[in-house]
Amino acid sequence: MTGRRPGSGRRRRVLAGTHLLLIGLSAVTLFPLVLTISTALKTSQDVKVNPFGLFSSFSTENLVTAWTVGNFSDYVVNSFLLSVPSTLLVLVLSTMGGYAFARLPFRGRTVLFYLVIMGLLVPFFTYMIPLYFQLRAMGLLDSLLGVNLVLASTELSFGTFFMRAFFSDLPPELDQAARVDGASEWQIFLRVMLPLVTSGIGALAVFTFLKTWNNFLVPLLYIPSGRYRPLTTGLYLFVGGRSVDIGPLAAGTLITILPVIVLFVALQRQVTQGFLSGAVKG
Amino acid sequence: MTTTPSTAVAPPHASVWRRGRRRTTPSHQPPRSELPPATRRAQRRLGVLLVTPLVAIVAVFLLFPLVNAAYFMFVDFNGIDPNPPWVGLGNLTELAQDPKVWTALRHNIVWIIVGTMAPLIIGLWLALLVWGARSGGSAYRLIFFLPYVLPQVAIGIVWSWIYAPSRGWLNRALEAVGLGSWTKGWLGDPDTALYAVLATAIWATFGFVFVIFLAALQNVDMDQVDAARLDGANAVQRVRYVIVPQIMPVFLTVATITLIGGFAVFDIVFVMTGGGPAGASEVLGTYAYSSAFQLNRISYGTTLALIVTVVAIPFAISLNRLQRRLSLEGMGA
Numbered sequence: 001m002t003g004r005r006p007g008s009g010r011r012r013r014v015l016a017g018t019h020l021l022l023i024g025l026s027a028v029t030l031f032p033l034v035l036t037i038s039t040a041l042k043t044s045q046d047v048k049v050n051p052f053g054l055f056s057s058f059s060t061e062n063l064v065t066a067w068t069v070g071n072f073s074d075y076v077v078n079s080f081l082l083s084v085p086s087t088l089l090v091l092v093l094s095t096m097g098g099y100a101f102a103r104l105p106f107r108g109r110t111v112l113f114y115l116v117i118m119g120l121l122v123p124f125f126t127y128m129i130p131l132y133f134q135l136r137a138m139g140l141l142d143s144l145l146g147v148n149l150v151l152a153s154t155e156l157s158f159g160t161f162f163m164r165a166f167f168s169d170l171p172p173e174l175d176q177a178a179r180v181d182g183a184s185e186w187q188i189f190l191r192v193m194l195p196l197v198t199s200g201i202g203a204l205a206v207f208t209f210l211k212t213w214n215n216f217l218v219p220l221l222y223i224p225s226g227r228y229r230p231l232t233t234g235l236y237l238f239v240g241g242r243s244v245d246i247g248p249l250a251a252g253t254l255i256t257i258l259p260v261i262v263l264f265v266a267l268q269r270q271v272t273q274g275f276l277s278g279a280v281k282g
Numbered sequence: 283m284t285t286t287p288s289t290a291v292a293p294p295h296a297s298v299w300r301r302g303r304r305r306t307t308p309s310h311q312p313p314r315s316e317l318p319p320a321t322r323r324a325q326r327r328l329g330v331l332l333v334t335p336l337v338a339i340v341a342v343f344l345l346f347p348l349v350n351a352a353y354f355m356f357v358d359f360n361g362i363d364p365n366p367p368w369v370g371l372g373n374l375t376e377l378a379q380d381p382k383v384w385t386a387l388r389h390n391i392v393w394i395i396v397g398t399m400a401p402l403i404i405g406l407w408l409a410l411l412v413w414g415a416r417s418g419g420s421a422y423r424l425i426f427f428l429p430y431v432l433p434q435v436a437i438g439i440v441w442s443w444i445y446a447p448s449r450g451w452l453n454r455a456l457e458a459v460g461l462g463s464w465t466k467g468w469l470g471d472p473d474t475a476l477y478a479v480l481a482t483a484i485w486a487t488f489g490f491v492f493v494i495f496l497a498a499l500q501n502v503d504m505d506q507v508d509a510a511r512l513d514g515a516n517a518v519q520r521v522r523y524v525i526v527p528q529i530m531p532v533f534l535t536v537a538t539i540t541l542i543g544g545f546a547v548f549d550i551v552f553v554m555t556g557g558g559p560a561g562a563s564e565v566l567g568t569y570a571y572s573s574a575f576q577l578n579r580i581s582y583g584t585t586l587a588l589i590v591t592v593v594a595i596p597f598a599i600s601l602n603r604l605q606r607r608l609s610l611e612g613m614g615a
Contacts, residue, residue, distance in 0.1 A: 052454075
């Protein structure tokens, strides 16, 4: 397992065997994805005859059907309309709050911090039902504003927790030096501290975007009319509507996961970091 | 040691994590006496200004609905009546006598036990394999972690094809190895529906556990492992007595996370079976949802959801305590 003599034949065989095993396991892990891509790219005739055969034909007709007839072109736009503003809101508010909780003494700071991070302990479905009636009373059901605010609120606890840790790690000498130079508290925050936590903000941005993009329950519950239906709930309702027609369904699935995969592969480090720290949320 | 860039990920995450758990009060306290009163005033003002929008949103969209949930518990709200009748503990006593609740709870417990143990075991095993493979770490991390970032709706859909009764890949694979008699519609059979969904959830989570363990293994003291080998410990003994104790705090943290997740499970069951067939895969989350939104029993559903949280929190706290004690004992984290 932890050989020190890479030259010896037995060691090398063990190593090769380990890689072979890992490659096999990788193939099993990736199989559902391969199946999705294969099914999405078949002809509709082939889907009927041989629904799960791998790469037995090639056509983009399922993608076209999902995009046009299946309304996935709208869903993509809506997914962005729900993910981008809520992510931006989370970034701004978490950075502000994280800084204040880490470095600015004010009355009630500890209590407020606990209130904010309580969301890490409480699963969303605990309060999803009363929230529905609250949003209805506030006139925020079916609205971009309401759903964005709710999506942001589900990620704010973690965001604040995450950003506070970054600000806490900065040395205390920094603001003292800036203060000696005559910087105001605002300038210390914006000009001195903020540039030093950009890597944290970046990781939080990618992570929050993925979480809001993948969110299923919030749009399912709070967009009852389907006016701003995103990919996740669109995909779910598509299953109910045409359960037999798996070609366009596979295409819709592919459209839903493609941005996630691209983002993950391109920014693997940031995504992993976010999810690992996000682990506290469970 | 492997040369995977995982160390680039591990330290910030580890420090974020530990700080949040051990030091509960904000750590950086500017030396008060050195600051002039004007500065302290300016800091106070800015602090309040910066947290106000955050606290406002959390109060409106998290705290208020939570308080409301507690109120819903004691009334019988049907979604329309603005002044619902007070029923006291009526929802709770009904809940205790509802056999569906106990069935759902049993499913949650199965989910928690299997859904915690399996990813832990698979994740640790894979992490040890990749650790021992000494190369390709970042590629394996990418592949095994990928399912964890995908939306659960998409995962549910694709796995329901794999479980499909006719020509689904699981049945085909069974036929190929001579177990043709085992084939069935995995999600439609009450005996297997829960486990089929659970297996999908395990597929979606083991990579997360794997990445955490792989990062933790980078900090294992190799001298101890080598010493154990010289003392004649075989691979299994080295893992059991030398490596696992060193990563125990991480192990418990991960167990806490998957355990809380086990109480709160919803999306994947909802998408794949909706709790069916005939309640065979019903969990507390899906039962709360259908009570509230399909049967209009708003209060009953809310009570259920609240109870799940109340039950889950002591487990999480005790595991967290154990983890903290172990890491304070200097066993490394």
